[in-house]
Amino acid sequence: xxxxxxxxxxxxxxxxxxxxxxxxxxxxxxxxxxxxxxxxxxxxxxxxxxxxxxxxxxxxxxxxxxxxxxxxxxxxxxxxxxxxxxxxxxxxxxxxxxxxxxxxxxxxxxxxxxxxxxxxxxxxxxxxxxxxxxxxxxxxxxxxxxxxxxxxxxxxxxxxxxxxxxxxxxxxxxxxxxxxxxxxxxxxxxxxxxxxxxxxxxxxxxxxxxxxxxxxxxxxxxxxxxxxxxxxxxxxxxxxxxxxxxxxxxxxxxxxxxxxxxxxxxxxxxxxxxxxxxxxxxxxxxxxxxxxxxxxxxxxxxxxxxxxxxxxxxxxxxxxxxxxxxxxxxxxxxxxxxxxxxxxxxxxxxxxxxxxxxxxxxxxxxxxxxxxxxxxxxxxxxxxxxxxxxxxxxxxxxxx
Numbered sequence: 001x002x003x004x005x006x007x008x009x010x011x012x013x014x015x016x017x018x019x020x021x022x023x024x025x026x027x028x029x030x031x032x033x034x035x036x037x038x039x040x041x042x043x044x045x046x047x048x049x050x051x052x053x054x055x056x057x058x059x060x061x062x063x064x065x066x067x068x069x070x071x072x073x074x075x076x077x078x079x080x081x082x083x084x085x086x087x088x089x090x091x092x093x094x095x096x097x098x099x100x101x102x103x104x105x106x107x108x109x110x111x112x113x114x115x116x117x118x119x120x121x122x123x124x125x126x127x128x129x130x131x132x133x134x135x136x137x138x139x140x141x142x143x144x145x146x147x148x149x150x151x152x153x154x155x156x157x158x159x160x161x162x163x164x165x166x167x168x169x170x171x172x173x174x175x176x177x178x179x180x181x182x183x184x185x186x187x188x189x190x191x192x193x194x195x196x197x198x199x200x201x202x203x204x205x206x207x208x209x210x211x212x213x214x215x216x217x218x219x220x221x222x223x224x225x226x227x228x229x230x231x232x233x234x235x236x237x238x239x240x241x242x243x244x245x246x247x248x249x250x251x252x253x254x255x256x257x258x259x260x261x262x263x264x265x266x267x268x269x270x271x272x273x274x275x276x277x278x279x280x281x282x283x284x285x286x287x288x289x290x291x292x293x294x295x296x297x298x299x300x301x302x303x304x305x306x307x308x309x310x311x312x313x314x315x316x317x318x319x320x321x322x323x324x325x326x327x328x329x330x331x332x333x334x335x336x337x338x339x340x341x342x343x344x345x346x347x348x349x350x351x352x353x354x355x356x357x358x359x360x361x362x363x364x365x366x367x368x369x370x371x372x373x374x375x376x377x378x379x380x381x382x383x384x385x386x387x388x389x390x391x392x393x394x395x396x397x398x399x400x
Contacts, residue, residue, distance in 0.1 A: 069241040073271045079137040080262040086142045087381045090120045119148040123176040126186030127153030140250045152176040174202040182208045189215040200224045206291040218351045226349040232274040239270020256384040280354045290344045310376040323370045
């Protein structure tokens with residue numbers, strides 16, 4: 001006779017006639033057997049093929065399971081990186097407004113009608129599945145207010161759910177880009193040429209265009225704009241699906257495991273991001289400072305505080321141990337010789353930054369401390385902290 005170790009009751013059962021569960025406990029598939037002073041726990045359902053998710057799916061159709069997981073992973077990655085950019089852009093605008101009111105940093109406002117407006121105005125062109133998911137993520141996780149988010153789509157009547165949340169939905173692309181600070185292109189590839197023609201005359205130089213149109217590379221966007229960002233993703237066939245198939249996208253992006261899988265250097269989930277995109281994001285912050293006529297010394301100070309102020313590991317509370325951006329990380333030594341202290345950074349063509357080597361490329365790819373700080377920044381903006389028990393997942397070489 002022995003005390004029942006399958007349930008929490010105090011009944012006793014013989015070893016050979018012990019029931020799988022007692023009447024005062026919910027049935028379970030786990031059984032503990034005690035013999036010879038040791039304990040062995042078995043899952044009786046573990047090897048039952050008929051209870052597996054894939055059971056009953058023909059072998060020739062199992063490819064769809066991989067495609068489904070990859071599609072969801074790409075959607076989550078795309079929304080995560082867009083949210084990261086908007087969070088960073090919002091923080092940059094807030095820091096700039098603080099700088100404008102500071103005695104030490106006297107700079108001109110970005111433009112006269114937004115000097116008191118700290119909200120990031122976000123426009124989405126395309127109201128399909130990606131556009132709708134992105135709108136929800138931006139509303140809940142950045143967060144962007146409904147008044148600061150607008151969508152232009154050929155079928156605004158199909159976005160009734162989003163309009164009830166206060167988002168303005170219409171079909172006028174030129175009007176949208178003349179209003180927004182950030183534009184997300186979520187349209188079909190066949191629609192993009194006409195959209196580019198519609199919006200290029202209305203685009204402000206300081207408006208950031210973020211393209212999700214996978215089939216159209218950066219050089220073929222044909223926009224009279226140098227503030228264009230485009231993430232590029234690669235997928236592998238063999239991967240562990242960590243993307244939470246039964247979770248909403250916004251809920252998935254609050255899961256620390258999924259957030260770490262979307263880190264720019266992470267290979268988790270079988271999807272990797274071209275890290276030239278992250279380089280483009282950093283140069284975009286400098287363009288924002290240049291548009292505000294901020295001297296390069298002040299811009300470096302602001303960007304260092306914004307991107308590299310997160311301490312971890314060996315840094316502790318000692319800021320001197322943290323990496324710092326230097327002027328020569330972004331421009332050539334020849335350019336530095338002719339740069340006066342009050343002069344802003346030059347205006348950077350973000351398309352060229354993402355397609356070619358820059359002064360920052362080598363420094364960025366080899367400085368692991370810098371990469372780790374940026375990884376901590378990324379996770380921190382989503383409210384996920386990296387501890388010694390939760391190591392940084394930015395392992396492996398960067399994808400160029």
